[in-house]
Amino acid sequence: xxxxxxxxxxxxxxxxxxxxxxxxxxxxxxxxxxxxxxxxxxxxxxxxxxxxxxxxxxxxxxxxxxxxxxxxxxxxxxxxxxxxxxxxxxxxxxxxxxxxxxxxxxxxxxxxxxxxxxxxxxxxxxxxxxxxxxxxxxxxxxxxxxxxxxxxxxxxxxxxxxxxxxxxxxxxxxx
Amino acid sequence: xxxxxxxxxxxxxxxxxxxxxxxxxxxxxxxxxxxxxxxxxxxxxxxxxxxxxxxxxxxxxxxxxxxxxxxxxxxxxxxxxxxxxxxxxxxxxxxxxxxxxxxxxxxxxxxxxxxxxxxxxxxxxxxxxxxxxxxxxxxxxxxxxxxxxxxxxxxxxxxxxxxxxxxxxxxxxxx
Numbered sequence: 001x002x003x004x005x006x007x008x009x010x011x012x013x014x015x016x017x018x019x020x021x022x023x024x025x026x027x028x029x030x031x032x033x034x035x036x037x038x039x040x041x042x043x044x045x046x047x048x049x050x051x052x053x054x055x056x057x058x059x060x061x062x063x064x065x066x067x068x069x070x071x072x073x074x075x076x077x078x079x080x081x082x083x084x085x086x087x088x089x090x091x092x093x094x095x096x097x098x099x100x101x102x103x104x105x106x107x108x109x110x111x112x113x114x115x116x117x118x119x120x121x122x123x124x125x126x127x128x129x130x131x132x133x134x135x136x137x138x139x140x141x142x143x144x145x146x147x148x149x150x151x152x153x154x155x156x157x158x159x160x161x162x163x164x165x166x167x168x169x170x171x172x173x174x175x
Numbered sequence: 176x177x178x179x180x181x182x183x184x185x186x187x188x189x190x191x192x193x194x195x196x197x198x199x200x201x202x203x204x205x206x207x208x209x210x211x212x213x214x215x216x217x218x219x220x221x222x223x224x225x226x227x228x229x230x231x232x233x234x235x236x237x238x239x240x241x242x243x244x245x246x247x248x249x250x251x252x253x254x255x256x257x258x259x260x261x262x263x264x265x266x267x268x269x270x271x272x273x274x275x276x277x278x279x280x281x282x283x284x285x286x287x288x289x290x291x292x293x294x295x296x297x298x299x300x301x302x303x304x305x306x307x308x309x310x311x312x313x314x315x316x317x318x319x320x321x322x323x324x325x326x327x328x329x330x331x332x333x334x335x336x337x338x339x340x341x342x343x344x345x346x347x348x349x350x
Binding site for chain 2: 008010013014020022024027028029030033034037051054056057058060061062064065067068069071072073074075076078081082083084085104107
C-alpha cells in the first residue's frame with residue numbers, strides 16, 4: 001500500500017489511547033502526495049461536480065490540488081470568524097462539546113453539485129457539519145472524499161445511513 | 176489584471192478601517208485559481224528548492240497545488256498544538272500580542288532549500304516567524320511567495336532588508 005505506508009502513526013496523540021494517523025509524512029514525499037491526488041483525480045475526472053468544498057485546515061491541502069487538477073472552483077469551509085464575507089454557520093459535534101464552521105453565503109447556488117474534501121473520516125462530526133452547511137445553501141453534496149477512513153469510529157456508516165456517497169483512499173483499524 | 180480583478184475587497188473587516196483582500200473569489204473561479212498557480216509554477220519550475228513550506232491555513236491552498244505541480248514535497252507550518260509529531264516552535268508578532276507557529280522537527284535537514292508560501296504579505300509578522308522556524312532546522316529559505324502584497328504595511332521592505340527574496344502576484348494600496 002504505497003499511500004498507507006507513507007502515513008505515520010503517532011501513538012497517544014492528542015491524548016492517551018489515540019493512535020493519530022499523521023498524513024504529513026505522505027505530503028512531504030512528492031511521490032506519495034502525487035499518488036494521493038492522482039487517485040482522487042481518477043475518481044472524479046468524469047464526474048459532474050461544480051465545486052470542491054474543502055474543510056479547514058488539512059482538507060485544504062488535498063482539496064486545492066484536486067480543484068486545480070479537475071478545473072473546478074475551490075470553496076473553503078472554515079472555522080467560525082475566519083471568512084470575511086457574509087456567512088452561514090453550522091454547529092457540529094466534537095467528542096466533548098461543539099464547534100462551528102462557516103461558508104460564504106454567496107459561494108454556492110441552489111442545485112450546484114459539490115464534492116466535500118477532508119483528510120480524515122472518524123466519527124463524522126465535522127463532515128456532517130459541512131454537509132448541513134452545503135445543504136443550507138441549496139446546493140447538493142454529490143460525494144465526500146477522504147484520504148483516511150477510521151471505520152470503527154462510525155463516520156462512514158453514518159454517511160451510508162444518510163445516503164451520502166463517500167470515497168476514501170485508505171482505512172486504518174482502531175481509533 | 177486578471178488575478179487582481181478576481182480578489183474581492185471587504186471593507187472594515189476584521190475591524191473598522193481595514194480593507195480586507197479576500198482571495199476566496201479568486202479560488203472559486205477555476206480560471207483565476209489556475210492563473211495564480213501557473214504564475215507561481217512559472218517562477219519556480221527551474222529553481223532548485225527541495226520543499227514547499229506553507230503557512231496555515233490559506234497558505235495551504237496555494238502551497239499544496241504548487242507542490243504537486245513542481246513535484247516537491249509539502250511541509251505544513253501550523254498554529255501551536257496542531258502538529259502531532261515533535262515540533263520546533265516560534266513566537267511571532269501580531270498587531271496586538273503574539274502567536275506561535277510550529278514545524279515538525281524532522282521535516283527539514285540542514286542545507287535543504289525551502290520556498291515559504293502564504294496568501295498575503297502585510298507587516299510580515301507571520302512570514303518572519305516561519306523564516307525563523309525554517310532556519311532553526313538548519314534549512315535555508317530560498318524565497319517567500321505570496322498572492323497579495325500590501326507594500327504600505329512594510330513586510331516586503333523588511334524582507335528586502337533581511338536579504339530574503341520574495342515574489343508576489345499582485346499589490347494592493349493601503350491597509
